[in-house]
Amino acid sequence: MSYFKDIPPIQYEGPDSDNEFAYRHYDPNEVVMGKRMEDHLRLAVAYWHSLAYEGGDPFGGRTFERPWYGDDMAAARVKADAAFDMFGVLNVPFFCFHDADVRPEGDSFAESRRNLEEICDVFADKMQQTGTKLLWGTANMFTHRRWMAGAATNPDPEIFAYAAATVKACMDVTHRLGGENYVLWGGREGYESLLNTDLTREAEQAGAFLTKVVDYKHKIGFKGTILIEPKPQEPSKHQYDFDVGTIYGFLKRFGLENEVKLNIEQGHAILAGHSFEHELALAGSLGLLGSIDMNRNDYQSGWDTDQFPNNVPEVALAYYEVLRAGGFTTGGTNFDARVRRQSLDPEDLVLSHVGAIDICARGLKAAAAMLENGGLEKMRAERYAGWDNEASQAMLKSESLDQIAARVEETNLNPQPRSGRQERLENWVSRFV
Amino acid sequence: MSYFKDIPPIQYEGPDSDNEFAYRHYDPNEVVMGKRMEDHLRLAVAYWHSLAYEGGDPFGGRTFERPWYGDDMAAARVKADAAFDMFGVLNVPFFCFHDADVRPEGDSFAESRRNLEEICDVFADKMQQTGTKLLWGTANMFTHRRWMAGAATNPDPEIFAYAAATVKACMDVTHRLGGENYVLWGGREGYESLLNTDLTREAEQAGAFLTKVVDYKHKIGFKGTILIEPKPQEPSKHQYDFDVGTIYGFLKRFGLENEVKLNIEQGHAILAGHSFEHELALAGSLGLLGSIDMNRNDYQSGWDTDQFPNNVPEVALAYYEVLRAGGFTTGGTNFDARVRRQSLDPEDLVLSHVGAIDICARGLKAAAAMLENGGLEKMRAERYAGWDNEASQAMLKSESLDQIAARVEETNLNPQPRSGRQERLENWVSRFV
């Protein structure tokens, strides 16, 4: 019997509904800027947070009691049943997973791989039956003790080899399940102490590894996007994929900037000292915006809290950047969020997603309205309009410092600042959120 | 009469001296790793903090009373006298300055430039007489209201032009004074609000500007190093030169990674969420380590406190990275630090430097001792030794994911983690600091 048997399928009932088990704002079929909302948002449930997380934190153990906890294939199948039941209750089109979320660790690499393949057979059937799709697959190379000093960047080449084999296996099943992307998050690709770390070697290892991943993608004909997920720290003291700007430099260094895009998470942006919209806008500007991990971080906590989003103004600015960059292609909105460890009930698991999905719907609609109105883009264009003439472009592109300096003196140039109008723009945005 | 007339020249008296006005650890002539300490540290006083800062903070005005405050050339000359008196009292070999620190703003660009040139004539004489040298010059493109929305990245091309002329003038005098580097710090090259900002345009402007700077350097035959100084924010909400990793990407994007190096500051590293030694080690690893701005940031304050360093263990780790990278060539140790606004007296100005110089001397000596001992490098090499054979290198450089994966399964590879020995390394370091 389904773990969610007492919970009705969540359907759109409109903003005035008083039903806790309904969408008020998310109507998959509502057309926004010429596209169904479902096709804009491309929502995905994260297997790890919703199925594999047990309610632990650094100071306490498991609080949840789910019938699928266990470390054998039978438990993995019960978990898969619950997962697809939940996807159905929520009516979301996608899910995402790590290998370690879905299958028990085997006694050998080969057994772990076979376990993964076996459970992916189960997924394939269920996906066929339900229409649920895979947004992305990935490998968990941070939980097991073997990864404690990194995967690709490990001082031990045997671990590098094990990591390569692991990613290959995960790419294979992602490809087989029609995954639209493959994600790499390097939670242990960094260091605990600079004292025992060789930054030069580790960067070369990381570059070589990513190159192999890209090569393998082409070899097997995987059409999805390879995505890197930035995070500055936690679990490591310092992680190499610190933020969008850092990863851009890494990709340029290894000539991979046209092969790889980014999966950007709000919580990670905040830990790196950026707003979510900054990271999205920068990725958009660099042509690297791939997909998003939607969550929120507690602003008073210095670690990754992975909470469900609940702030429409913030979410609207995020989707504004997504839409400005052209919207998602292979990417989507993965809820990298988990219920708090006191939220014990199946209702909590479902309703946390329901609330978050409505927040995303509101955010998307506000973002679309802002973009369709065009006020912000117009103002921005006006602010830089002085550059839109031949003289300015000539200065930018071909004049030398001394040529410009000579002109400054000749014309006795004395430029006057103009208002940046920040608050007026903020007021404008507030009309839409 | 000198502002410092009551203060004796500071001389080395050894660690047991009880004299507040003496160096206990900084003996310029002491040989460390085959080089005089003065030639290692290449200490510089910052004109802005020591001469131009008036004791203000965001909640309060001027507290200091210096005879050289004023905004005409006469005051600028009094200031220059005091500056060189202070350099003499401290016996430091270098100083650094912005244009705005040393000359009054004129009514026109040309007048400002002439003021700068005139005061640089004064400097040239004094440098000749005293032997004091210029570590680097730079342009202040953040204080005047014209820069409020950026210099090179301003939405207004006239400001870009004014910035170009300003940098040209500053490079000219730096070149004339034999400056060993030219620094760019982009305090306003960033944004206050993403809403009114076009990241794509501004990045292109920044790239074009820096290219012009490099071209001009070659044109005038300036042999010094062009340095960019990373800082993540403050005054701007977000600054483009966020940290070492970000700047590396920027340089790669515009093909300038072999033309420009970095001036790295402890306080800026901390604001970006990094340790000082991380930023230095990363820059070293990327071949970008140029010079350092030595100070400390209060760990409980979220802004740039620019305090004099006082923590030997931290300073030792910083110089360890400098020495590992080969030591300074054109770069040096600039005290980007200011006395607290309650430190009103001339003694405070001098003794703050004295204490900091001794801290640097202790840090350098500890760093040299660690490097000469070699324990840390040996351990690091051992940790990665598994990579130092043909098979590992072949895997890294030429094997594909599926080749590696096949081998993992064939050999039933099951790598075991080994201790990272962090605390033992920390204990080892503690022996030297």
Added chain:
Amino acid sequence: MSYFKDIPPIQYEGPDSDNEFAYRHYDPNEVVMGKRMEDHLRLAVAYWHSLAYEGGDPFGGRTFERPWYGDDMAAARVKADAAFDMFGVLNVPFFCFHDADVRPEGDSFAESRRNLEEICDVFADKMQQTGTKLLWGTANMFTHRRWMAGAATNPDPEIFAYAAATVKACMDVTHRLGGENYVLWGGREGYESLLNTDLTREAEQAGAFLTKVVDYKHKIGFKGTILIEPKPQEPSKHQYDFDVGTIYGFLKRFGLENEVKLNIEQGHAILAGHSFEHELALAGSLGLLGSIDMNRNDYQSGWDTDQFPNNVPEVALAYYEVLRAGGFTTGGTNFDARVRRQSLDPEDLVLSHVGAIDICARGLKAAAAMLENGGLEKMRAERYAGWDNEASQAMLKSESLDQIAARVEETNLNPQPRSGRQERLENWVSRFV
């Protein structure tokens, strides 16, 4: 001619208005929970941010050009004219000021006091004419260099005396102008360095000073509330009025917990590591909630950014705590917020307030709707319902540890956790914001 001559009076036009110079949500006469919105919010403009701030920041000087800048009484009168013009344009019922915002510093204490009294005569006339009222007065004891080491907590008793005289003068004019509160914010009551600080003495000085303030209030028959404003740091490294919890302890120590309440600011709450609603709820719980300084802090900046609020969900939670505590009595909503230094124009000054006032109106209405609905309070009551019986209360009030322990063993007590339902509550809140 008014500085705001080109700006029409701001009037309520409803949410669909396209007019930038209109309120969309703030209708002073709209009745919310039985009270006019104006009487709920009790909005006040801050003289310092709107009239006295010149656009400087730690890295740059004045950017604004206002006709009233100057340091004589004539300029102060022009400033007063502009202030009341602006209050009129905005139609806000209150303003707030420090002595230093409104009058030039005199050559002696007596002259400064007379300047203050003279400008307050001007205020009295204008208040009579316009109906604008004074929410609170306060003394600026942080800008002038004499305060650099504190006012009441200064190591120098002469400064303590000067502070006492200053507060007396400010209380006198506040009383005369019918101010509804008198505020103390101790920006320099703290330390820059623990090394030169005697915490014990300084606490005693602070306690004695506040006791004198309370005594003087009673002596002159001032009926307003004495308010302390918490802030953890900035400008000082550490400020004694760190947060609500700390001030509660201070008031208890000196027996003043029934004489003094708090003025709580969002930006200060955040710098102290708290959410705004936490500080408000705690103050409410302790009976200390007096008034609020409404602004927002940039979550990526580690200093006090004093921006106008723009996030309705956050503001709604703040007013929810205000309403739960019974709403304002003498307190109100002071905009302790300033336009960004790039916002040069008179329109920026006015429209920043307009946007913020609308945000407050939306927040208040959402808060009232939540409170009237009662869902949150009902759930909270249910969660603690186990305590609402005699046995639980007896245990709480009179049983000893060993009595309780005996019962635990006798009954083999094994309590089971219940869901905290956080996400469901967040969803519930989202319906209202």
Added chain:
Amino acid sequence: MSYFKDIPPIQYEGPDSDNEFAYRHYDPNEVVMGKRMEDHLRLAVAYWHSLAYEGGDPFGGRTFERPWYGDDMAAARVKADAAFDMFGVLNVPFFCFHDADVRPEGDSFAESRRNLEEICDVFADKMQQTGTKLLWGTANMFTHRRWMAGAATNPDPEIFAYAAATVKACMDVTHRLGGENYVLWGGREGYESLLNTDLTREAEQAGAFLTKVVDYKHKIGFKGTILIEPKPQEPSKHQYDFDVGTIYGFLKRFGLENEVKLNIEQGHAILAGHSFEHELALAGSLGLLGSIDMNRNDYQSGWDTDQFPNNVPEVALAYYEVLRAGGFTTGGTNFDARVRRQSLDPEDLVLSHVGAIDICARGLKAAAAMLENGGLEKMRAERYAGWDNEASQAMLKSESLDQIAARVEETNLNPQPRSGRQERLENWVSRFV
């Protein structure tokens, strides 16, 4: 056979020793300020970090492999053997423990209690044989799922009862083992979400609970000190025992300020936005300084990293405050620190303590030297000397605001600021560290 069989007893060998397994600075018998170093520092090993921690972090599981892992009494006895072996190897006089560290959870409260008592019989024998003493005992009321919403502050009175029984049992064994203190740390006494929390009720519960603890102490004749340990957050979003200032207010509210003292931890101070020395100095000033948890927090990580201390200048300032407050009476130095999860080997466990103990020894000796020299205290006294006369004291104690104000005007008082000499004091401190 002992887990530490390959590790020799650590003995003092002096600063020039090259032996990794030796104390260089910690000589228990060295006399510092008239007292043996062992009696000053009163060092304690934390059972939880050194014996119970398994190497997990939020993103990864157990990395260590200790023979005593398990959840039955047999494993608990093996663990106890290893613990006392380790205490012997280190030659530390004290240890500390939570109930959950030392005994398996039983099927009922009574069984858990009996398990605890049984293992404490083992401890009693070992303490007798080895001379190791108990610095403090405490109850773990945060790991088990029953505590997820708090212990004393739980919405469910049954959990309150279970907490009361738990603390009674732990106080009983602490008393029986001659523990010198009993500690309460409220990791779950706070909230995850203000929305489901009743601050008023929870504060009353906390006050009633602590009152019962104090009453029970007197009832059983426990002569040790009851200690509360401040921490601002983690695991909870907000913890009620935020910092020293907050707890002072709490104790005053419930009239317990003479019954309870504080156990202060560096990492917790930092998370609360304070320096360690601030919290110690404040506790000293309020008469609340009881004991310390010595560790360090990574300054770039926003969570509690519980690392072994390695920075002598910081540790010296901490012990300076301890010595100024009279030194420890019942309190001591507990290493609330754990090896990093990559530090797998028994050597890591021992040597991490060895390094930290030497850092403490250096810190203590530097602190004693500074106190014996007296320079800092002398300067501080001079800075406040203006208060040491009758007129100043009369003003402080008996003059009213208007009396003081009248005098300010009569004497035309115009106080001048004096230098705070912060850098000179920092230089002075640097001579000793």
